[in-house]
Amino acid sequence: MKKESENTKEALQGLKILDLSWVAAGPLATQLLAMHGAEVINVERPEVGDHYGRQLFPYADNKPGINRSAFFNNSHKNKYGITLDFVHPKGRDVLRKLIARCDVVLENFSAGAMERLRFGYEDLKRIKKDIIMVRLASQGQTGPHSKYVSFGPVLQSASGFNNIIGWPDRPPTGFSLPYADFTGTFFGVMAILQALIYRNSTGESVYIDMSQLQTISIALSSMLDYTVNGRQAVRTGNQLTNRYAAPHGVYRCLGDDEWCAITVFTEEEWHSLCHVMGDPDWTKDVRFSTILGRMDNVEVMDRYINSWTCNYSGHALTEKLQLAGVSAGIVANGRDLLEKDQQLAFQNYWVRLDHPEIDEYTYTGVPFKLSETPGKVKRRSPLLGEDNEYVYKELLSLTEEQLADLYVEKVI
Amino acid sequence: MSEEKQIKKQHGGALHDITVLDLTDQKGMYCGKFLASMGAEVIKVEPPCGCTERRFGPFADDIPEPERSLYFWYRNTGKKSITLNLEAAEGRELLKRLVKDSDVMLHSYASSYLKRIGLSYSSLRSLNRSLVMVTISDFGDEGPYSKYKSSDLVAQAMSGILFGSGYPDRPPVMIPEEPAYFIVSMAATVATLMALVTRKQLGHGQYVEVPMHSCCSFASETPVLWYSFNKKILHRVGGRVLTTGPGRMSHIRQCRDGYVCTYGLIPPFEWMEKEGMLGDLADDKYWTDPFARSSPEVEDHITEILDAWLGLHTKQELYEGCQSRHRVLGPLNSIAEACQDPQLRARNFFVKVNHPELGKEYEYPGAAWDSPQTPWEVRRPPRLGEHNTEIYCERLGLTLKELEILKSARIV
Numbered sequence: 001m002k003k004e005s006e007n008t009k010e011a012l013q014g015l016k017i018l019d020l021s022w023v024a025a026g027p028l029a030t031q032l033l034a035m036h037g038a039e040v041i042n043v044e045r046p047e048v049g050d051h052y053g054r055q056l057f058p059y060a061d062n063k064p065g066i067n068r069s070a071f072f073n074n075s076h077k078n079k080y081g082i083t084l085d086f087v088h089p090k091g092r093d094v095l096r097k098l099i100a101r102c103d104v105v106l107e108n109f110s111a112g113a114m115e116r117l118r119f120g121y122e123d124l125k126r127i128k129k130d131i132i133m134v135r136l137a138s139q140g141q142t143g144p145h146s147k148y149v150s151f152g153p154v155l156q157s158a159s160g161f162n163n164i165i166g167w168p169d170r171p172p173t174g175f176s177l178p179y180a181d182f183t184g185t186f187f188g189v190m191a192i193l194q195a196l197i198y199r200n201s202t203g204e205s206v207y208i209d210m211s212q213l214q215t216i217s218i219a220l221s222s223m224l225d226y227t228v229n230g231r232q233a234v235r236t237g238n239q240l241t242n243r244y245a246a247p248h249g250v251y252r253c254l255g256d257d258e259w260c261a262i263t264v265f266t267e268e269e270w271h272s273l274c275h276v277m278g279d280p281d282w283t284k285d286v287r288f289s290t291i292l293g294r295m296d297n298v299e300v301m302d303r304y305i306n307s308w309t310c311n312y313s314g315h316a317l318t319e320k321l322q323l324a325g326v327s328a329g330i331v332a333n334g335r336d337l338l339e340k341d342q343q344l345a346f347q348n349y350w351v352r353l354d355h356p357e358i359d360e361y362t363y364t365g366v367p368f369k370l371s372e373t374p375g376k377v378k379r380r381s382p383l384l385g386e387d388n389e390y391v392y393k394e395l396l397s398l399t400e401e402q403l404a405d406l407y408v409e410k411v412i
Numbered sequence: 413m414s415e416e417k418q419i420k421k422q423h424g425g426a427l428h429d430i431t432v433l434d435l436t437d438q439k440g441m442y443c444g445k446f447l448a449s450m451g452a453e454v455i456k457v458e459p460p461c462g463c464t465e466r467r468f469g470p471f472a473d474d475i476p477e478p479e480r481s482l483y484f485w486y487r488n489t490g491k492k493s494i495t496l497n498l499e500a501a502e503g504r505e506l507l508k509r510l511v512k513d514s515d516v517m518l519h520s521y522a523s524s525y526l527k528r529i530g531l532s533y534s535s536l537r538s539l540n541r542s543l544v545m546v547t548i549s550d551f552g553d554e555g556p557y558s559k560y561k562s563s564d565l566v567a568q569a570m571s572g573i574l575f576g577s578g579y580p581d582r583p584p585v586m587i588p589e590e591p592a593y594f595i596v597s598m599a600a601t602v603a604t605l606m607a608l609v610t611r612k613q614l615g616h617g618q619y620v621e622v623p624m625h626s627c628c629s630f631a632s633e634t635p636v637l638w639y640s641f642n643k644k645i646l647h648r649v650g651g652r653v654l655t656t657g658p659g660r661m662s663h664i665r666q667c668r669d670g671y672v673c674t675y676g677l678i679p680p681f682e683w684m685e686k687e688g689m690l691g692d693l694a695d696d697k698y699w700t701d702p703f704a705r706s707s708p709e710v711e712d713h714i715t716e717i718l719d720a721w722l723g724l725h726t727k728q729e730l731y732e733g734c735q736s737r738h739r740v741l742g743p744l745n746s747i748a749e750a751c752q753d754p755q756l757r758a759r760n761f762f763v764k765v766n767h768p769e770l771g772k773e774y775e776y777p778g779a780a781w782d783s784p785q786t787p788w789e790v791r792r793p794p795r796l797g798e799h800n801t802e803i804y805c806e807r808l809g810l811t812l813k814e815l816e817i818l819k820s821a822r823i824v
Contacts, residue, residue, distance in 0.1 A: 011610040036606055055702070057657035058641045064702070070637040071655070131727050140782070144760035148735045153653040153663060157673035158731075161751030162664065164588050166578065172671065172744060173585055174664045176576035176654045182631040186598035187780040193605035195448045198426035198786045200612075210781035213763055217777055221486045223751055225470045225774040226761065228482060232747045237585045238565070242469045242483055248565065250574070250583040257647060259584055261569035318570075327561040329570035334639025334646070337572050337629060343557035347628050362640040362747050367630035368603045371619040373610055395527035 010037025011373035018098050019043065019079070020107040024152060024274065025184030025212060026136050027075040030106060032189050035366050036375040041098065041391055042076055042382070046083040046208050046410055049384040060358035062260030066384050073381040074363045081382025082391045083412045085118065089228040091411045095119065099127045099397050103199075104192055104241070108136040111146035121207045126374045128363065132195045132206045152181035152212070158217045158222070166235045170339035174236075183215040238303040239298065245275070246294035249302060250331060251309040258314045259331035262305070267291070269326055276324040277308050315340060338362055388412055425451015428788040430608065431524040433510055434491060435519035436618040438465050438590070439624060440548035441487035442597030443518055447604065448490030450605045450780070451755045452516075455803060456491045459498075459509070460822050462796045470769065478796065481768065485793045489765070489776065493794035495824050502714050502823045505531060509808055511536050511543060515617075520548040533619045544607040562624060567592035572635045573630030575591060575720050579650040592688055595631050596624040661711045664744060671744035679718060680737045684813040689721035751775075763790045800824060 015038040019030045028052075029043070034040040044050050049066055056071035067073075084096040099105060105124060107114055114120050114135075124131045135141055138150035156162050156175050187210060195206035217223065223235035233241070238249040243265070250259045265271050270291070274283040276382030282288070282304045287297045294301050309317055314330035321328035330336060337344065344350065349367075354360045366375040392412070393397045406412045419788035428451040435457050448454040456463075465487070466478035473480070497503040509533075511517060517536065519526070526532050533545045547553065550562035560821040565586055568574040574602070578585035600622040607620050626779035629636070634654050638644045646654045651662025653675050663675040698705055698714060705714070722730065727743035734741035745753065756762065779788035804810045804824065818824040 009610075009614070011606040013610075013613070027428050040637075057636050057702070058644070060641055062642060064704075069639040071633075074633060074637055085567065085742070093580045097822070118576070139755050140759055143755045145735070145755035147514060149738060150742060151676045151740060153655075153675040154673045157664070157671075157744040158742040158750065158753070160745045160747040161589070161685075162673065163746050166585055167582065170579065171651070171666070172664055174662075174673070174744075175587060175630055175651070176648070176652060177479070177573060177634055178653060178655055179587075184427075185596070186602055189602045190446065190450070190605060191781055191783075193602065193609055194426040195786055196609055197781075200609075201429075201784075204785060206783065206785045208781050208783045208786070211761075213755065214759070214778075215780045217750065217756065217761065218780060219591065220747070220777065221483070222589065222591055222747060222776045224482050224486045224774070225425050226747050226751050227473050229470060229474065231795075233468065236588070238583070243467075247439035250565075250586075252583065255572055259569075261574065262563075263563040263565050265563070276487075322557075322560045325561065327563045327566050329497050329560075329562070329566040330428065331569040331574050332572050333575045334572065334635035334637075334644075337636050338604075338639055340572070341553050341629075343555045343625060344629060345473075347552060347623075347626060349629070360765050362636075364630055364633050364636065367627045368620065368622040369600050370603060370607055370610075372614060373606070373618070397662065410787065 003141050008376070009373050011375065012036045012038040012371055014041065015119070016102040017041070017104045017105070017106060017192075020105065020109070021136060022108065023053045024071075024075070024181040025188060026106055026108040027053060028181065028185040029188035029192070031075050032185070033078060035193065035377060036112065036370075037372065040079040041102075041124060041387075042081050043077045043086075044081065044384060046085050046385070046412055049083070054384070057178060060361070062225040065357070067355075070253065070361070072360075073355065074356075076381035077363065077377050078379050080387040080391055081385065082388050083385040085411050086119070088409065090409060092407070094392070094411070099124060099131065101395070102128070103196065104132040104134060106134045106136065106188070106192070110149055111137050111139075111141045119159060125205055130199055130203055132192065132199055132208075134188065134191050134195065134210065135290065136184060136210050136212060138211070139213045141209045150212070151185075152178035152184065155180040155213045155216050159220060161216060161220055164222065164233045167237045168235050171294055179210055179219070179248040183212075183219055183300065183352060184212040187215040197294040212264060215303050236249045244291045246291050247301060247305055251302070252306050253309055253317055253330075254311055255311055260309055260314050260317045260321075260328055261331060262328045263341045270294075272325045273321070276320060276326065277305075280304070280308070291365075313379040330360070351377045353377070355380050357383065383412065425449075425789060427452035430818065431455070431509075431514045432515065432516040433514050434516060435521065437463070437520045438468075438487070439550075439593050440518060440520045440597055440600055441465065442594055443546070443548065443600040445487055445489050446597065446601040447516070449790060450786070451789070454491040455510070455799070456794065457496050458486060458493055458796060460495045462495075466796070469562070471769065472774075476716060486776070488617050488793040490789065490791040491794055492799035492803065493796055494800050495797040497823050498529060498531070500821075500823045502779070502821075504531060506804070507531065508536070508539055509703060510803070512539050512542065513807070514540070515547065515608065515636070516544045518546045518548065518600065518604070523547060523553045524547075537617070541616040542611060544604060544611065544620060546595055546600055546604050546607075546620040546622060548622050549677045551625045553621055564590040564592045567624045567628050569725055571625055571765065572632040573628060576646050576648055576654045578648045584648060592624055592628050596622060596627045599627040599630070627717070629675065642654055657706060659706045659711055660708060661715050665715070665719060665722050665773075667679050667725055667727050669726045669731055672727050673742045673744055674696070674718070676740045677734070678739060680739045682733055683737060684721050687721065687724065689717070691717040693717045696715070765790065767791050767792060768796060797824075
């Protein structure tokens with residue numbers, strides 16, 4: 001994933017996306033497309049912008065401000081940012097012009113909002129015959145809960161996912177990260193790209209009614225255990241239930257809140273682990289000689305392992321165990337990832353971006369690599385309305401007077 | 413071949429004329445499932461004794477047989493299965509013949525292994541210039557961790573997913589359901605589609621590298637952004653979604669009959685007031701400044717009032733009551749409740765799949781989206797070698813006799 005020559009081609013060059021989405025899953029989806037060369041125009045409301053996305057913690061220097069959110073600035077790289085009130089009659093005209101020149105319209109308003117604005121699928125098709133309309137609502141456009149409002153973590157709870165995370169003797173822990181926003185993101189990109197493949201071969205328009213709840217439910221394979229066997233998954237801490245593995249857990253290291261995950265699936269790996277621990281006497285105990293024995297005596301075994309792991313730092317232990325052929329890794333926090341992860345550094349994964357209103361910070365980069373079209377972060381996220389001039393004048397050919405008029409009427 | 417393509421067209425789906433060879437292990441199995449759901453012909457290549465994952469539980473009716481693994485079933489819907497021994501030279505020759513007529517090859521072998529057995533990208537490309545070859549790896553083909561061994565838990569640990577998960581007085585706790593495998597598979601699907609989109613412009617395929625580590629880091633941006641922007645490490649607090657920043661209170665709150673998720677909740681003041689439970693909760697000082705709200709005293713105070721009120725209601729009452737007032741709140745459903753969710757049912761999320769070999773029909777979790785032009789389809793997973801005759805005889809032109817000989821030689 002190293003080294004990029006200057007004039008690399010881009011996978012999605014020429015693809016034009018009008019992004020009406022906000023907060024997380026929509027913007028992150030178009031972020032991936034923009035990193036691979038798609039032209040993404042992000043439409044926000046005048047003055048307030050994507051008011052939820054722009055208010056997500058943390059802020060630069062802990063000071064709130066419309067252009068200061070780390071989340072917003074991380075999810076709009078390579079995009080153009082414009083403001084537009086498309087409820088206003090003049091704004092509606094501008095939106096029509098924007099739609100007419102794009103391939104894809106993405107939105108994640110609550111169900112039916114686009115129809116109420118008379119920008120439903122049939123309206124869009126009249127403006128652009130072969131339009132691809134991708135709708136990324138929380139629970140889809142149809143059904144009794146289609147108007148329900150949600151964020152990713154709430155959908156993780158409704159899907160049943162949060163119920164199975166944690167310890168058997170404690171209440172559910174839930175997901176500390178907005179996983180459903182990332183399932184929404186990746187399935188959203190899949191939807192757009194497969195629709196593009198279809199349109200390119202048939203010339204026909206495509207309509208996608210996606211449900212973020214359904215995307216997180218697909219990640220829950222234990223639903224099949226319920227529908228087939230009537231069995232419900234339960235919280236098991238760090239133990240696997242579907243296959244044999246022991247040890248399989250998270251062990252204490254030297255240092256404050258420092259941990260290392262160790263996973264052993266085969267006898268060979270177990271012997272490697274014993275060897276690297278110095279073949280202590282306890283490992284010869286007959287209780288630990290088979291994987292089933294180790295699973296039955298997991299608490300005793302884990303105490304022994306902890307008494308060894310706690311002598312090492314997480315990074316030292318990771319290296320020691322990996323060199324011995326044991327699958328293990330430090331439980332990395334934000335600092336570990338940014339400052340100590342040698343693999344991500346080698347891949348030039350992180351990007352540093354300057355910004356007119358806040359300091360230079362590190363942001364996430366391109367997570368996978370296509371050899372000839374590797375993708376790239378070219379530009380920081382736009383300030384609110386930063387690209388109005390460029391988009392309206394250069395791309396839509398509005399005149400200076402028309403633009404001034406839109407400003408005066410607070411349409412943009 | 414053209415007749416075969418005609419047959420494939422009977423399945424809808426945007427990728428109906430794409431053929432994929434799937435040589436992934438558990439890490440990348442979902443990728444082929446997703447491509448098959450979008451209509452691709454996905455041929456799963458298994459060793460003659462069947463892939464390891466057929467031994468993973470749970471099993472249909474709890475009978476541990478390779479043709480009853482729900483783990484395998486769920487991750488291989490819509491695929492075809494052929495058996496092939498890549499250790500044998502004749503096996504590799506057969507694979508090369510298949511590569512000639514395929515669009516995509518997915519695999520999760522070490523690239524050094526494929527090179528050693530003569531199946532590297534450069535040798536396969538010489539057979540088929542338009543081949544897209546997708547490598548799903550633990551850490552990447554190159555770099556300081558490229559020889560490290562991962563697993564789902566280790567990937568969660570090293571990418572930052574795990575550190576914030578769980579309670580402060582216990583070790584970090586695993587996210588079940590193999591989220592790292594799911595994330596890298598989603599990313600690989602997206603990367604594959606990008607390579608297919610750009611293949612026309614480039615005139616040929618390319619090599620696509622999808623490391624689990626960087627993809628999972630991409631999906632766990634929260635801890636990185638906090639450290640990047642504020643040099644702050646987010647420790648475990650139990651039940652809290654870290655995107656809301658530092659704080660002590662869980663977003664999973666107890667109600668009368670279980671738990672609800674209150675992430676992003678602005679309480680329904682009028683409803684609470686009607687029940688005499690509002691206290692001073694509606695006071696502006698709590699809701700206009702997010703910083704004020706995150707101070708420990710204010711958090712304690714707000715949650716005390718909220719908890720007393722939540723305790724009066726069932727999760728269904730709270731879900732419907734809050735949503736009818738446009739307030740974000742969701743129930744923490746069990747898997748059984750999620751499988752009976754009226755919204756998922758109304759949208760026909762669960763799909764009946766017939767298993768004629770067992771004389772039974774089962775419900776599978778289904779589609780991410782509805783689309784009249786490009787539907788997402790879930791079809792039965794294959795039995796081991798079910799499509800040997802179709803692929804080897806009808807496609808490659810082997811006689812039944814030749815197939816028998818290959819079988820007895822353990823090549824097929």
